[in-house]
Amino acid sequence: MVAPDDPMWITVGTLIDGETILKGPAHVVFNSRQILYTGSADRLPPRRVLKEGQTACDLILENYTMLPGLTDAHTHILKGGAELDQSKRNAIIKKDFRTLVTEALARAERLIPFGVMAMRDAGDKEGVGVALNELYHAGTTKKVPYIDSPAAAIYRRGQYGRFMGLPLDEHDSYDDCVKARADSGAYRIKLIVSDIVDFNTGKVMKKPQLSAQEVAACVKAARSKGMQIFAHASGQEGIENAILGGVDTIEHGFSMSEEQLLKMRDFDIAWVPTFVPVQFYYEALRKNKAGWKQLDILKKVLDQHAQMLIKAHELGVTIIAGSDAGSRGVPHGQGLLNELVLMEKAGMNPLDVLKSATGTGSERLSFRDKIGCLKKGYKPRFILTRHLVPNGVEKLQLDKYCFFDGALFESNENDTLAGL
Template sequence: MFLASNIRQLIPVRQNNQPVWLRVGKLLDARRKRIIENAHLVYDGSGILHIGTTPPSEEILRCAAMVDLPDVAAIPPLFDAHTHISLCGSELDADQRSIAQKRAPEAILAEAETRARALLARGVIGMRDGGDKDGAGLELSEKSQAAAEACGLPRVLSPGPGIHRKGRYGSFFCQPLDDHSSIHDCVAHRVQSGADHIKIVPTGIINFAKGAVTASPQLTTEEVRELVTASKPHTRMVMAHASGSEGIQNAIDGGVDTIEHGYFISRDQLAAMRDRGIAWVPTFAPVHMQIVHAGIMGWDPTVLDHLRRILDAHAESLRHALQIGVRILVGSDAGSYGVPHASGLVEEMLLMEAAGMTTLDVLCEVAFGNANTLAPLLPHRLLETGCPATFLLVSAASFDSIRCFENPIVIFGGSPLTAETASDSLL
């Protein structure tokens, strides 16, 4: 059994930059999608000095003694492909959520920064944010450009405000396209403000009472295409919030880089995404949480049947997407109702595993694939010689099921972190 407190006591405290030598039961080589059994891992404050199935040399060890952890696995830290760092996912009171979103930008930023710092101690090294209208994401993007080990923040990639149509869905995290003289002006303004990518909102959301997307798309194919065209000279990827067949088609035909959510996607659309290199971030968690919190939401049995049917169909779409080779990323939509940051990512991992994605593939995406696809120029935090000594220690059984992935010990820059930075109620 993996008991974090017991394992933590076994890890030596580095002194005078003395190396630490661990032998772990399993180690994840996320780049190559393989598990190394009985791996030796040696690190100090400068980074990882040795990884392999053979013991390190005395020159590397400098008299360090081995700590044997046969029931422990070492994995790289996590990257969430879809978050909203300015929002608290654990807040379930609708009135309180509304009040929180109406606070002064300075208050929203202060809480978002505290939240982001807390995520490091929970194993999250980076995230691609889905947008906020108050500037918190852009501020955190700028602050987190230094290495996490230096600035104490996970890397936050932000689009600034999302782009939607005035009066349509998205006003709580977007600013309207209508505020600009042209689409190119809108994109240029986002880039000038510091956007790492461009977030567009071609559709609304699911009408849970009806069990369908009932509103017409808010962006046409031509508008999506122009937004993508305007983003290319700035080398900005375009992430598209899209659910419902018509809106998804607009996003695909417009040439976006990723489709977020994608509820009610068809097999033909998945094939088109594969052929055009469009990645899919399915975000099971926010819809799943509507079932978990159905009592608070006031959903009746009819709506619950809609939600289960929608999730079953979404799982089938994921299985088909994996079968035909669509690029799949793991994003939690953390900050949305009932989806806390960090733990919401683990919940998303569980849901994707349950839907048919292998445990190894899920772990490799959050540990490498997400960041490599969305931010290939960022320095990776992998379990490889020369990388920073920032990684997680979890139960070795996590490779059998994500359900065993809990209470990770976070080694950050060669030293263990504690998760006392912020209460779970802030996440």
């Protein structure tokens, strides 16, 4: 019998710690609360992290790669993305709060076997993300991924964002608006700076909702409370306002320009490109052999996005993976795995893609828990796979083991996505 807090010592063939890759055997020692040690198998772990008198590892997994649990930096846990019927999707938010929380919790509980162990929710006006954040920290009966939430996103009345936000216009000042979010349990602030890309033209058709000065005022108010601020922005004008306003991350960022990438690098603004919702729409059109003109437009949008992602990566812009799970056609869990494949297809190498969903996010997004890396002091949340993920991230979709604070989950690659 091993007590839950006894250290476990595993030797794996390859270790990706969230930042670097250690090929050749590596030792990992952990208990159910934290990683105690990681290092090359050239030398033994220090005795103080091992069980008394232990001289050999508990388990040798020489054909396995270990990597941190993945973070999805852009989700909407309130909604399941697998549901395609728009009337059913609209009906979701008419349910009472308790039902919404119960359903979202059940959804979150299914994500760990996919390898998704943390998420930054992107906002809901019902307060479901905040409720899940509270349940996570209180410790629910079942394990759920880390989640934090901005509560209701902030948008301009009459503009895009009503389904996930509450208007800025309800408040007398930017400070009041940010304070209202903080009071309702937001961990960070989400701004909706622009509309979305119009799938018929490939462009954002409306002027941005918020000027650069307004974004800057919200950023100042958020920072005064020690909160990060992330911005939904597509189209060059909207992106520009988000950049000049000084947000922490830009979400989506369709129609990004190279000059804007340079500014993002210099101002340390990260990018969460969220390919999957647009890719889903594109694939659906293609399958139905419908809308040739629209198909052509969407292909150009996606190709330009892929080109800019590679440019951003070359220039040194921080890239963080996020799926926009909960959007139509983007199931939670699977959505992130699909996003990673699209980032690799765009031309990022697999290790950099994996970093964007592990160490880079944990470094940049200021999570409340130590997650996303496999280093001393981090939470023991990781994936073990016998498939060579350093050669291609699509291998994350195959069978794997997922460990989360001492609990073991087997991947459910054949499981239904219904409800996710």
